Amino acid sequence: MTYNINDEGYYGEFGGAYIPEMLYPNVEELRQNYLKIMAEPSFKEEFDQLLKDYVGRPSPLYFAKRLSEKYTTKIYLKREDLNHTGAHKVNNTIGQILMAKRLGKTRIIAETGAGQHGVATATVCALMGIKCIVYMGEIDITRQAPNVARMKMLGAEVRPALSGSRTLKDATNEAIRDWINNPVDTHYIIGSVVGPHPYPDMVARFQAIVSKEIQWQLKDKEGTTKPNYVIACVGGGSNAAGAYYHYLDDTDVKLIAVEAAGKGIHSGESAATSVLGREGIIHGSKTLLMQTNDGQITEPYSISAGLDYPGVGPMHAHLYKSGRAEFISITDDQAMTAGLELSQLEGIIPAIESSHAFAVFEQKTFKPDDIVVINLSGRGDKDLQNYIEHFKL
Amino acid sequence: MTTQVNMNRINQKLKEDKKLLSIYFSAGYPNLNDTVSIIENLEKSDIDMIEIGLPFSDPLADGPTIQASSTQALKNGMTTDILFSQLKDIRKTVSIPLIIMGYFNPILQYGVEAFCKKCQEIGIDGLIIPDLPVDVYNEQYKSIFQKYGLINVFLITPQTSMERIRFIDSISEGFIYMVSSASVTGGRSGFGDEQTSYFKRIADMNLKNPQIVGFGISTNETFKQATQYAKGAIIGSAFIKHLDKNRLSKISEFTTSILN
Numbered sequence: 001m002t003y004n005i006n007d008e009g010y011y012g013e014f015g016g017a018y019i020p021e022m023l024y025p026n027v028e029e030l031r032q033n034y035l036k037i038m039a040e041p042s043f044k045e046e047f048d049q050l051l052k053d054y055v056g057r058p059s060p061l062y063f064a065k066r067l068s069e070k071y072t073t074k075i076y077l078k079r080e081d082l083n084h085t086g087a088h089k090v091n092n093t094i095g096q097i098l099m100a101k102r103l104g105k106t107r108i109i110a111e112t113g114a115g116q117h118g119v120a121t122a123t124v125c126a127l128m129g130i131k132c133i134v135y136m137g138e139i140d141i142t143r144q145a146p147n148v149a150r151m152k153m154l155g156a157e158v159r160p161a162l163s164g165s166r167t168l169k170d171a172t173n174e175a176i177r178d179w180i181n182n183p184v185d186t187h188y189i190i191g192s193v194v195g196p197h198p199y200p201d202m203v204a205r206f207q208a209i210v211s212k213e214i215q216w217q218l219k220d221k222e223g224t225t226k227p228n229y230v231i232a233c234v235g236g237g238s239n240a241a242g243a244y245y246h247y248l249d250d251t252d253v254k255l256i257a258v259e260a261a262g263k264g265i266h267s268g269e270s271a272a273t274s275v276l277g278r279e280g281i282i283h284g285s286k287t288l289l290m291q292t293n294d295g296q297i298t299e300p301y302s303i304s305a306g307l308d309y310p311g312v313g314p315m316h317a318h319l320y321k322s323g324r325a326e327f328i329s330i331t332d333d334q335a336m337t338a339g340l341e342l343s344q345l346e347g348i349i350p351a352i353e354s355s356h357a358f359a360v361f362e363q364k365t366f367k368p369d370d371i372v373v374i375n376l377s378g379r380g381d382k383d384l385q386n387y388i389e390h391f392k393l
Numbered sequence: 394m395t396t397q398v399n400m401n402r403i404n405q406k407l408k409e410d411k412k413l414l415s416i417y418f419s420a421g422y423p424n425l426n427d428t429v430s431i432i433e434n435l436e437k438s439d440i441d442m443i444e445i446g447l448p449f450s451d452p453l454a455d456g457p458t459i460q461a462s463s464t465q466a467l468k469n470g471m472t473t474d475i476l477f478s479q480l481k482d483i484r485k486t487v488s489i490p491l492i493i494m495g496y497f498n499p500i501l502q503y504g505v506e507a508f509c510k511k512c513q514e515i516g517i518d519g520l521i522i523p524d525l526p527v528d529v530y531n532e533q534y535k536s537i538f539q540k541y542g543l544i545n546v547f548l549i550t551p552q553t554s555m556e557r558i559r560f561i562d563s564i565s566e567g568f569i570y571m572v573s574s575a576s577v578t579g580g581r582s583g584f585g586d587e588q589t590s591y592f593k594r595i596a597d598m599n600l601k602n603p604q605i606v607g608f609g610i611s612t613n614e615t616f617k618q619a620t621q622y623a624k625g626a627i628i629g630s631a632f633i634k635h636l637d638k639n640r641l642s643k644i645s646e647f648t649t650s651i652l653n
């Protein structure tokens with residue numbers, strides 16, 4: 001049994017490429033080339049070099065002493081928040097910009113929710129001198145203003161998505177439409193393990209560096225490559241996919257995925273896809289998604305723009321359905337409280353997305369000698385305004 | 394028996410010695426219960442085929458006009474069940490080919506077989522599902538479509554390779570939907586040399602299925618350009634814009650302006 005992708009582009013029954021014919025040539029070109037290109041020595045060398053010198057990898061695996069004392073277990077934080085641009089997203093954008101260059105593309109488009117992926121894309125486009133257009137929901141443009149300013153500073157054009165709920169789902173629709181309109185010169189840098197095959201697999205492979213590092217870092221610190229638990233928040237699921245990747249088929253290591261329950265799972269304002277979703281098709285992938293009985297995609301809600309997505313990547317749909325990963329959902333309030341706690345116990349202000357993962361201790365207890373690795377996917381600078389308003393700081 | 398009759402409406406129409414005009418509209422727009430009336434008016438206006446759009450929340454291949462009409466149709470309360478109930482007696486009054494065009498997720502949720510069965514009962518002749526890939530259709534759904542006498546229409550674009558066009562032609566049973574340019578719906582005004590040479594290139598392939606051009610056709614001129622080499626053309630966004638302005642009152646004026 002493998003929990004990874006099969007040759008047809010499916011994780012179990014999830015995945016595939018449910019795309020209009022207009023996108024077929026682009027997606028097919030990528031499908032035929034991505035593994036080949038990723039295996040080229042010159043690609044690997046450039047990717048590794050940039051991750052090291054530009055992103056600042058390896059990111060530390062930090063033993064969180066005070067947090068561990070509080071919850072009487074051994075908690076390690078994978079510090080993706082310390083990456084250049086402040087989140088795990090840049091691991092993927094570095095990989096994809098190198099891919100785009102090798103495919104001869106001269107124009108980059110991306111969607112963004114929290115703005116972290118948009119910033120990470122704008123950053124690598126500046127680095128390579130390639131034109132960059134980022135689609136962002138109008139609502140998110142307001143709630144993640146600092147990242148909008150960053151993208152502009154980096155030379156990217158930020159185009160508001162005005163349709164639907166005006167958040168991440170709609171920004172993704174607009175990016176896909178742009179790609180249909182510009183099929184020849186453009187590469188679409190998707191920001192999570194979503195979209196048509198081969199995107200979920202390609203993005204997971206670029207993020208896999210996270211668990212690869214955890215393995216040797218933990219070996220140094222604990223004498224084992226295997227934690228008892230790996231915990232990550234899931235929007236589309238890319239930081240989780242990276243943190244799980246090298247443990248997928250090792251069932252000694254338990255995986256916990258944390259979704260956003262918004263104002264409560266059954267409040268009507270939630271993004272807890274595993275609980276509320278059914279099998280269907282979103283953005284070219286067969287996966288779990290929140291939808292009406294009639295198959296219309298539902299507008300999700302979370303305080304966290306990066307988790308405000310009505311689907312999950314097909315890998316996660318499979319991990320959920322097969323029971324390989326445990327899924328829990330955390331409300332806005334619980335996440336915010338966990339974010340404040342991490343700030344005051346460890347001196348680390350997390351992104352609200354990541355705060356969801358830290359609220360795991362509300363729902364689960366661990367044994368004193370359990371090794372619990374939490375993927376700290378991003379830093380909280382972009383969210384200060386939200387924290388300030390929430391806690392009336 | 395029904396299978397034969399259904400197959401024939403599209404195929405029969407394609408045999409007629411004329412250029413065909415097909416009109417797309419979003420079911421449930423402008424008002425929830427306009428569906429039957431729009432279809433009847435269109436048939437009276439001498440067009441050849443109708444594409445009934447099953448609205449979807451996230452129409453990836455559509456531009457602003459059809460996005461807006463789909464969104465409004467959903468707000469008006471349109472659902473798959475309601476559409477089927479509106480259409481239940483449509484064959485008592487309308488005899489031209491009717492095609493349902495919709496995205497795959499709502500059909501998947503209804504159940505592909507249940508959906509196809511319902512289409513056959515009503516007298517729908519074909520389906521266009523832009524995000525149902527050719528290979529998935531072939532492997533999983535072809536036999537169901539055939540069982541209920543439905544023609545599945547595939548798209549090609551200027552970027553589709555010759556080899557793939559030949560393959561799509563080999564599995565098509567009615568016509569090929571030829572997307573005029575690299576664009577979402579409603580994208581373009583007027584065709585240039587690039588389109589004309591693409592239309593000609595496809596015509597020169599002598600495919601077994603006739604081609605009908607869609608996307609970007611809005612006027613008599615673009616209709617003529619599109620049908621110089623192809624068998625017919627499909628108008629969507631321009632018709633919806635006409636409905637925006639005139640509601641249901643002047644449908645034949647619109648079709649006359651295209652065909653004149």
Ligand SMILES: Cc1ncc(COP(=O)(O)O)c(C=O)c1O
Nearest residue numbers: 116235236237238239306353378
């Ligand atoms: C810091 C951070 N964590 C997590 C996410 C959620 O994305 P994913 O589930 O793909 O990791 C985002 C998305 O914007 C993010 O910025």
